[in-house]
Amino acid sequence: MAVNYATVTWDQLHRDARALAEALMPKMPIKGIVAVTRGGLIPAAIAARELGCRLIETISVVTYDEENMGKPQIIKEPVAAGDGEGFLIIDDLVDSGVTARVVREKLPKAFFACLYAKPAGKELTDLFITEVPQDTWVLFPWDTAPLFVPPLAKSKKSTVD
Numbered sequence: 001m002a003v004n005y006a007t008v009t010w011d012q013l014h015r016d017a018r019a020l021a022e023a024l025m026p027k028m029p030i031k032g033i034v035a036v037t038r039g040g041l042i043p044a045a046i047a048a049r050e051l052g053c054r055l056i057e058t059i060s061v062v063t064y065d066e067e068n069m070g071k072p073q074i075i076k077e078p079v080a081a082g083d084g085e086g087f088l089i090i091d092d093l094v095d096s097g098v099t100a101r102v103v104r105e106k107l108p109k110a111f112f113a114c115l116y117a118k119p120a121g122k123e124l125t126d127l128f129i130t131e132v133p134q135d136t137w138v139l140f141p142w143d144t145a146p147l148f149v150p151p152l153a154k155s156k157k158s159t160v161d
């Protein structure tokens with residue numbers, strides 16, 4: 001399957017996280033936020049600032065490593081969030097939905113919000129900002145760096161030389 005890329009800039013991410021916070025305003029007041037590390041940390045920080053929320057818990061789910069292929073494992077429990085009642089879960093992306101399923105099982109009473117969702121996992125969310133096609137790889141700002149790109153005139157041998 002061919003892969004397309006969608007580059008998300010810091011500005012775009014900030015706008016989308018603010019849009020998420022605005023959409024979450026009707027859920028206020030809340031007890032706290034659970035950020036799904038690591039991708040949910042920055043969206044959760046932005047949303048927490050907008051929502052005036054200072055209690056931030058985390059959950060870390062490892063869905064793949066060489067010894068544990070395919071078996072998702074919680075390596076950090078969201079202890080402060082109990083069964084999730086009164087908490088918002090925030091992640092950057094729901095792709096296959098494997099992570100979201102594990103997080104929801106752990107926090108069945110929490111509300112699950114993310115910035116971007118792909119078709120395979122979107123039903124596991126309560127709220128997302130933008131749908132992304134399944135074959136698109138989202139490049140987050142922390143995964144990328146600006147690179148020099150040669151001008152067109154230098155990138156191919158000119159035919160008028």
Ligand SMILES: O=P(O)(O)OC[C@H]1O[C@H](OP(=O)(O)OP(=O)(O)O)[C@H](O)[C@@H]1O
Pocket residue numbers: 036037038039040061063091092093094095096097098099100121
């Ligand atoms: O729906 P899924 O197929 O489970 O994919 C979504 C998860 O993948 C990414 O995390 P990743 O496992 O890459 O870890 P990271 O955020 O620590 O980089 C993302 O932040 C989600 O938590």
